[in-house]
Amino acid sequence: MxxxxxxxxxxxxxxxxxxxxxxxxxxxxxxxxxxxxxxxxxxxxxxxxxxxxxxxxxxxxxxxxxxxxxxxxxxxxxxxxxxxxxxxxxxxxxxxxxxxxxxxxxxxxxxxxxxxxxxxxxxxxxxxxxxxxxxxxxxxxxxxxxxxxxxxxxxxxxxxxxxxxxxxxxxxxxxxxxxxxxxxxxxxxxxxxxxxxxxxxxxxxxxxxxxxxxxxxxxxxxxxKADPNLRERVFRFSEAAIDKIKSTINANAPSDGSKPFSTFQSLSVHIWRHVTKARHLKPEDYTVFTVFADCRKRVDPPMPDTYFGNLIQAVFTVTAAGLLSANSPEFGASMIQKAIEAHNSKAIDERNKEWEKSPKIFEFKDAGVNCVAVGSSPRFRVYEVDFGWGKPEGVRSGSNNRFDGMVYLYQGKSGGRSIDVEISLEAPTMEKLEKDESFVLIGN
Incomplete structure (x- = not known):
């Protein structure tokens, strides 16, 4: 290859x-x-x-x-x-x-x-x-x-x-x-x-x-300067694979009355757990999951979908690698769900005030230790961008803003609920992820 x-x-x-x-x-x-x-x-x-x-x-x-x-x-x-x-x-x-x-x-x-x-x-x-x-x-x-x-x-x-x-x-x-x-x-x-x-x-x-x-x-x-040890790869998750991941994780949903896990939460924890496993972290090592969440409907008053600018904030959740892997997938999915749901207008406002008191200009890789950071969204209709000669044969991200653990989610080329997962990882980690049949086979 x-x-x-x-x-x-x-x-x-x-x-x-x-x-x-x-x-x-x-x-x-x-x-x-x-x-x-x-x-x-x-x-x-x-x-x-x-x-x-x-x-x-x-x-x-x-x-x-x-x-x-x-x-x-x-x-x-x-x-x-x-x-x-x-x-x-x-x-x-x-x-x-x-x-x-x-x-x-x-x-x-x-x-x-x-x-x-x-x-x-x-x-x-x-x-x-x-x-x-x-x-x-x-x-x-x-x-x-x-x-x-x-x-x-x-x-x-x-x-x-x-x-x-x-x-x-x-x-x-x-x-x-x-x-x-x-x-x-x-x-x-x-x-x-x-x-x-x-x-x-x-x-x-x-x-x-x-x-x-x-x-x-x-x-x-x-x-x-590109990290020579970084590899990028697209894993294509079919509609059937996405449905299987989501239904499996929701079969044992928490009994505390929380909502069923969304497609995003189900796929995210699948990626987070398997990447963490491929990294061979110590049980006590922390791992961070980060999502750049759209805040258009979260701010008060809500902004229209057509708001032009940045209206995103990074939402973080963190746990020990041992806890993430030892517990069922619902454990990590529940952490992701709670972090996203807690990011309401009050949390957004407090984050803004905190930043305005002491502005910090982020570097693109400030997403957290041993992180899996998700950007883009399968909700973006990227394969419907037709200039008059048909739909694109492919959509990719460039080499900018990539680091170990960066993930871009795209609408799948095959349509429906399929999702293309573009991941950047250090080469040894990527090699282990590719050999992880419970990750790879379900995605192809």
């Missing part, structure tokens, strides 16, 4: 053929939008990268349609065409002006590689050259576009690599934008759900931060 992947990576030679910028196709004027407490902790994360690849032979027509659709959708999502800035008091904000360059769009070609080569279950390093802004910090959005795209011609299709500045939007907003862009490209005159752009409705505390971006002429890639 390793030799095969290495061969594919050698084949993957990407040649940049054009670089342009795309702006909204209407004059919008000068706009400013304050970043709020939900946004600011992510300034020292890296740009959030996504890759979608499609079958299709008409590359030039596809690129033309994508650019024209982008000009239209950016009228509503103009913040993505802006830059980061600070007001006179040092409060970070998104700034937009008609004179700005807009979204960076790179056109490229890698015609020796097929769509099928990108659908492999292992590795993101082979995908790296198809996605822009590797190792670029969100803070660099002061002098870089907040969205960069790379449209790469493949032997039998097109790869769309996206880099979104994570300081200005989360996963829900990312896929709202992507689906809206696809709507326009697919012939709609307008998008079906306009973004809700006033972040101060969710939190209006002005937090001043003394942060400066790295020198623009510095080696950005040095910010994200």
């Amino acid at each position: 390793a030799a095969e992947l290495g061969k594919k990576e050698e084949i993957l030679k990407v040649k940049v053929t054009n670089k342009t910028h795309v702006k909204p196709n209407k004059k919008i004027g000068k706009k400013e939008c304050q970043l709020v407490t939900f946004d600011l902790p992510y300034l020292a994360f890296y740009y959030n990268q996504k890759l979608l690849f499609y079958k299709g032979a008409e590359y030039e027509e596809m690129v033309k349609k994508l650019k024209e659709g982008l000009e239209v959708v950016l009228v509503e999502f103009y913040q993505l065409a802006g830059k980061l800035g600070k007001d006179e008091e040092g409060v970070f904000r998104v700034e937009y002006g008609d004179e700005m360059e807009g979204v960076e769009v790179v056109e490229a070609a890698s015609e020796e590689i097929c769509v099928a080569d990108l659908a492999v279950e292992e590795g993101t390093s082979a995908l790296k050259d198809l996605i822009p802004y590797n190792g670029i910090l969100n803070l660099e959005g002061i002098h870089r576009p907040l969205l960069a795209l790379q449209l790469t011609k493949l032997k039998d299709g097109l790869a769309i690599g996206c880099a979104f500045n994570h300081a200005i939007l989360d996963g829900t907003s990312t896929w709202h934008f992507m689906s809206s862009w696809a709507e326009i490209c697919n012939g709609s005159k307008s998008i079906s759900a306009e973004p809700f752009l006033d972040r101060t409705q969710a939190r209006n505390t002005r937090v001043k931060l003394d942060l400066s971006p790295p020198p623009s002429n510095g080696d950005a890639s040095s910010n994200a």
Whole structure:
């Protein structure tokens, strides 16, 4: 497998053929939008990268349609065409002006590689050259576009690599934008759900931060030295496998009157327990489960699903590795369930106040010791992003913001309740997880 992947990576030679910028196709004027407490902790994360690849032979027509659709959708999502800035008091904000360059769009070609080569279950390093802004910090959005795209011609299709500045939007907003862009490209005159752009409705505390971006002429890639010992792999859980995991864990649900375990809670504890087992931790070693929870319906007052920005918070729960493995799966699932349910508007408000008193800029790997950290969501309809030439053949995350224990959940390619689980682990741990039949066989 390793030799095969290495061969594919050698084949993957990407040649940049054009670089342009795309702006909204209407004059919008000068706009400013304050970043709020939900946004600011992510300034020292890296740009959030996504890759979608499609079958299709008409590359030039596809690129033309994508650019024209982008000009239209950016009228509503103009913040993505802006830059980061600070007001006179040092409060970070998104700034937009008609004179700005807009979204960076790179056109490229890698015609020796097929769509099928990108659908492999292992590795993101082979995908790296198809996605822009590797190792670029969100803070660099002061002098870089907040969205960069790379449209790469493949032997039998097109790869769309996206880099979104994570300081200005989360996963829900990312896929709202992507689906809206696809709507326009697919012939709609307008998008079906306009973004809700006033972040101060969710939190209006002005937090001043003394942060400066790295020198623009510095080696950005040095910010994200990849761990050579880290492996990434996609495990595909069929609808039947998901149903089996969920029904098994709910067969022995607690008798304390708590709710049945959700699909998310059931799959999460399955991953957490098996990863912890593969790590061969001592019984007394702590292990943390972290989920980046959507707070749109948890804040008071609730925000609309179309709220554009970050409205997530990390929810943690921790136990000893020995307790997690010695007890039944319901033990860990109950911990996850209780932590998520306890994260109500009061808890969110207290977390915000605590952060505002002593702001801490997170690094992307600050998710906890021996952690399993879950981002993205199978609720995002990633396989419905159809620009007019069919659904994507695959959807992947890029190499940014990866660390030992990072998990991305995606809607499964096979549809229904299937879920694709993208995991990054140290190589020895990944090897043990792959050999764990109770994890692997149920997922394939």
